[in-house]
Amino acid sequence: MHYEILGCQAADAPTLVLSSGLGGSARFWAPQLPVLTEQYRVVVYDQAGTGRSPASLAEDYSIASMAGELLEMLDELDIQRCHFIGHALGGLVGLELALQRPQLLQSMVLINAWSSPNPHSERCFAIRKNLLRDSGPAAYVQAQALFLYPADWIAAHSAQLADDEAHALAHFPETDNLLRRIAALQAFDIEDRLHQIKTPTLLIANRDDMLVPWQRSQHLADRLCGARLALLDYGGHASSVSDVEPFNRELVDYLAGQARAETLTCN
Template sequence: MSDPVDLPFTQSEIDGLAVRCFGASDAPAVLLSAGLGGAGAYWHPQIEALARDHCVILYDHRGTGNSSRAPLPSPYDATYLATDIRLILDGLGLSQAHIVGHAAGGIAGLEFIRLWPDRAASLTIVNGWAKADPHFERCFDIRLAIHAAGGADAYSKAQPLFLYPATWISEHLAELDEERIAHAPGFQDEATLKARIAALRAFDARAMLTDITVPTLIITSEDDMLVPSTASRTLADGIASAQVARLPWGGHAVNVTDPGRFNAILIGFLDEHRHNKAQRAS
């Protein structure tokens, strides 16, 4: 769920991608990459806290929100997700940025550092995975079946069940319904959704984990019912230097349900690695 952010920002279109930047342009850059939904607005609970000391970059994934709705390449894979991050950094004149990715955004980040490790000042993966496990695969099947049976509206109505704890949904149901209606025009079409899910299902980073030297933070929710917390443990076991923050409650979208704790963890990690460049190219 996204809250309004009353902060000045700059807006641009970079190779078909809708990009917004908050905070001082000369501050360390933090690029936030959303999950399967793709909308940069997903990160609104983080913007105000991060923008105090960072240039915060939000973007809508290709095929979602206000970004280009042209058909995605076929076959579509994580390389395209990573390339879009590079295009944004290039377009903004940034040599480096701290990369923060939620789920699919984490996969984009992992693929980005595989291809361009020198462009990442750090990597944060929130409820991500190295390879989708059977439960996660089953959830994909269920979500696609809901879309096939009831279209985008039915899919959006079911979405909170996968993202949030039941008690939190009950307390915020009216706001979730309002948000669903407001975001309907920006929802990805069925072909885009299927292509993006196929890319996530095919992704397998297990062999590259031991090669990762970029400072890495893994944030996981123990009660995530979409991506089991064991997936984050696999990442942590494979990335020798990774820091791990395990939250007992918050669900898949823990940055939304528990933004205070989440923001403190993320900002603490970013401050620790503030000496890394994450600045504009000279």
Template sequence: MPSIVTNGIRTHYEIHGSGPALIFASGLGGTGAYWAPQVEAFSNDFTVVTYDQRGAGKSEHPAGPYSIEMLADDLQALIAALHLDRPVLIGHSTGGAIGQCLAARAPHLLAGMLLYASWAKSDAHFNWCFRMRRALLEGTSLEEYVHGSALFLYPPEHVRTHAERLSPALLASVANFPARETVLHRIDAIMAHDASAQLAKIQVPVWVVCAQDDILTPPYQSRLLAEGIPGAQLQVVAQGGHSFSETETDTFNRIVLAFLSRIGLAHTDLPVIEARS
């Protein structure tokens, strides 16, 4: 994975394929590796860019505090440094929050945006979830933290049927886990996020996507996002949890392709999944 200095930190990124640019921004974990199924699916027809965020993966982990606005600064600097011409942003959870800030402040920077399992403003439910994750991080082993966090990401049926694969992968992630203080800074940034007053400034095409059984950012969060962004479309899928790009990969990829087709960047013979306004 190459690296480049952007906004004062060294940022690791990957570029695959050629064609219209898609840049993928991850959730709390913040690593580009999260998007491996999408890299494989879209790099034949698009320039697919993934990256590790500040405080995540192989990018630098500077001292905090962090904010979503700071992470948006980082992404804006990366887009400029890589000379990406109006990429489409696909943002998961925290990545979607980053996209909200970026699109509101720089409306001509992006060609479109798909906000997946994201939220515009923290509320009691959201903060209670992250209070629990903070408590796990501060008071237990990293092994227990990654397993506890997984319960927020995956629906029960997926955990039941994939535990033998999931658990070793979660344990392996501990070897490269950031310092606890760094993750706490990222959690603080997430809990402080409030873009509700900025949503009306977003002028790019937006598709808001979530799963009905997402317990971390429930569907009402996506409805509020879609209601606040002019012209935004809402798509709610039946199942898949907070990480349904992983648990229901084919469904998620079809939605991305339908969105790209809707904004004129792709042609597909697949039935278009209708979104709701």
């Protein structure tokens, strides 16, 4: 898979691994990189079958497959400990990492993630699959903003969205790959294994998320040991893009708190 290692390269710099949502692109994290690369070694990557990581995904492709691919990449980079940050589908990858290799993770930040299917999100993903199959990539990309961002933000950022949509169409994944990625997140269900996850976790959710109800993050916060929820009022499903400053503040403050806790533990 295509990856980039950015930011602080000091030997003792903490490592952050950032995993995007359904789009799978490292480009998603551009609004966070300026504040994260000051103190951290940051690993971003294009997930298999997306962007600069061409692949033909198997019919039985799963979130566990995605976690396995990421673990293989991190092993090649000799990354033995890291903080993980995942948005939506990327958050599911983080939960799977916490089950497959808990010793890798110092902490997790899971953004608008979930541990099992819910009827509202199922309806949204069914609509997106139908758009892709029946109307093609252009219609799929044009509709994407409706699921990701608040209406007023869409109205105020039409030029930016036009550029983003042109880029997305120019780098659109194979239809079968995207359908298999959607199927993987729809099938994800670890309710009976949540008690096994002990990684310190911050859940970030948005009250105005139109794709994943914020209560799915509350559910995770209630069931994961050592987890807490930061509930934001505005920003939709992708507040890391649409309301950057409050999102980045929650992220940076949490990571700083983890660093302080580790220092106290060492002392």
